[in-house]
Amino acid sequence: MDKFAYTPALPDGLNASATDAISPDGSPELGKQYVIPARQGRAIRLKKGQLLTILNPHGNQVCDFFAIVEGVPGEFLSMEHCRTALGRIYVGLGDILVTNRRRSLIEIVEDTSPGVHDILIACCDLPRYQQLGASEYHDNCADNFKMSLLAIDEQIIHVPSPFNIWMNIPVAASGEFEWKPPVSSPGDQIVLKAHEDCIVVMSACPQDMTPVNGLNSLPRELEFQIDET
Amino acid sequence: MDKFAYTPALPDGLNASATDAISPDGSPELGKQYVIPARQGRAIRLKKGQLLTILNPHGNQVCDFFAIVEGVPGEFLSMEHCRTALGRIYVGLGDILVTNRRRSLIEIVEDTSPGVHDILIACCDLPRYQQLGASEYHDNCADNFKMSLLAIDEQIIHVPSPFNIWMNIPVAASGEFEWKPPVSSPGDQIVLKAHEDCIVVMSACPQDMTPVNGLNSLPRELEFQIDET
Numbered sequence: 001m002d003k004f005a006y007t008p009a010l011p012d013g014l015n016a017s018a019t020d021a022i023s024p025d026g027s028p029e030l031g032k033q034y035v036i037p038a039r040q041g042r043a044i045r046l047k048k049g050q051l052l053t054i055l056n057p058h059g060n061q062v063c064d065f066f067a068i069v070e071g072v073p074g075e076f077l078s079m080e081h082c083r084t085a086l087g088r089i090y091v092g093l094g095d096i097l098v099t100n101r102r103r104s105l106i107e108i109v110e111d112t113s114p115g116v117h118d119i120l121i122a123c124c125d126l127p128r129y130q131q132l133g134a135s136e137y138h139d140n141c142a143d144n145f146k147m148s149l150l151a152i153d154e155q156i157i158h159v160p161s162p163f164n165i166w167m168n169i170p171v172a173a174s175g176e177f178e179w180k181p182p183v184s185s186p187g188d189q190i191v192l193k194a195h196e197d198c199i200v201v202m203s204a205c206p207q208d209m210t211p212v213n214g215l216n217s218l219p220r221e222l223e224f225q226i227d228e229t
Numbered sequence: 230m231d232k233f234a235y236t237p238a239l240p241d242g243l244n245a246s247a248t249d250a251i252s253p254d255g256s257p258e259l260g261k262q263y264v265i266p267a268r269q270g271r272a273i274r275l276k277k278g279q280l281l282t283i284l285n286p287h288g289n290q291v292c293d294f295f296a297i298v299e300g301v302p303g304e305f306l307s308m309e310h311c312r313t314a315l316g317r318i319y320v321g322l323g324d325i326l327v328t329n330r331r332r333s334l335i336e337i338v339e340d341t342s343p344g345v346h347d348i349l350i351a352c353c354d355l356p357r358y359q360q361l362g363a364s365e366y367h368d369n370c371a372d373n374f375k376m377s378l379l380a381i382d383e384q385i386i387h388v389p390s391p392f393n394i395w396m397n398i399p400v401a402a403s404g405e406f407e408w409k410p411p412v413s414s415p416g417d418q419i420v421l422k423a424h425e426d427c428i429v430v431m432s433a434c435p436q437d438m439t440p441v442n443g444l445n446s447l448p449r450e451l452e453f454q455i456d457e458t
Contacts, residue, residue, distance in 0.1 A: 005301070072235055074237035074386070079309070083350060083351075088406060089349065101235055102356035120318065122310045127332075131331060171404065176316055176317040177312075177317060
């Protein structure tokens with residue numbers, strides 16, 4: 001069993017997500033445009049009422065989005081609780097996403113894309129890439145999540161199922177689904193409003209072994225900025 | 230924020246799940262039929278290769294099912310990883326359910342019911358019942374999960390989204406779903422095979438404010454037994 005030993009807070013490998021925080025404690029400068037380099041993650045502290053704009057410069061890039069309630073490490077944005085609250089397996093403009101304690105945390109207040117996002121699929125991790133055929137370490141959203149938190153001296157004991165922004169997983173009436181390229185366009189953006197102080201982690205998904213980040217499977221950067229309401 | 234303080238391993242209230250373990254460490258007697266009283270949970274240690282038969286005596290009762298890999302507290306049965314592995318939002322006979330490290334853990338080897346189960350919905354918890362109108366403590370599957378583990382001297386730092394056996398959540402083509410009564414019949418049973426040593430927790434769901442446990446909303450007991458392959 002030793003080869004399967006697993007410490008949830010620690011990544012299986014490293015990239016610059018572990019060192020290149022936007023600031024020592026993740027606090028952003030309001031109105032400044034930040035870049036999440038391709039295949040990396042970043043953690044930011046978002047205050048109640050603030051607006052987070054996430055920009056998809058190339059249109060093909062999925063953003064794995066996580067949020068943890070500030071000061072309550074065991075409470076975070078939870079897709080299984082969101083589905084219950086919404087009564088559906090999709091999200092859309094105006095929806096309020098909730099935590100595993102059923103509290104409102106993130107509201108979708110603007111979305112220039114066609115609104116195709118995913119709330120069903122676990123974030124990619126090293127075992128996923130190994131199953132897809134990777135023989136070496138592969139950047140992944142689970143590790144980006146952990147590293148981004150460690151970079152601002154935070155950690156968590158579980159990797160929640162993320163809000164996969166721009167990820168296109170159409171579900172057929174049979175219940176079967178496919179991994180399709182995003183339908184978003186270059187320059188599309190989504191604006192999220194925080195209902196509580198929280199730590200947000202965004203990962204520019206490094207998936208290059210399925211068409212989730214476009215038919216050419218080329219992960220690209222994302223951009224974001226924080227503003228007051 | 231104090232009123233929202235949250236310690237994931239501790240329940241919000243108590244019932245007999247916290248004291249009435251099947252044995253001090255949760256090890257079962259093979260071939261013995263055990264009862265999970267209505268509204269309660271039980272934790273059992275299941276060995277690799279063993280078969281767990283869960284019986285629905287009245288046909289209307291949902292079983293919230295969880296499994297944690299023995300000796301790896303951060304690795305457990307994970308519905309979001311199961312959906313990825315299966316490529317669909319439903320499960321059925323012959324499916325192998327996986328952990329958050331993508332390892333095979335639980336196989337559905339027999340199912341006398343029509344096979345309608347849920348892998349989308351979070352287990353009920355106190356905040357859910359409060360939102361439904363409960364003014365006092367209400368038994369719930371999240372607390373049953375935590376108490377059942379504490380009763381055998383185990384605990385966990387996260388409540389996974391459960392495999393909701395016999396829970397009927399039909400999803401329309403629009404993505405919207407309903408909470409419907411089970412379609413199972415009295416005496417239906419499901420047989421699960423462990424692919425690794427694990428701790429299984431089953432909760433006889435105490436939901437009596439929606440028709441999830443039948444139109445009369447009367448939670449009932451479940452039964453189970455363990456056998457060698």
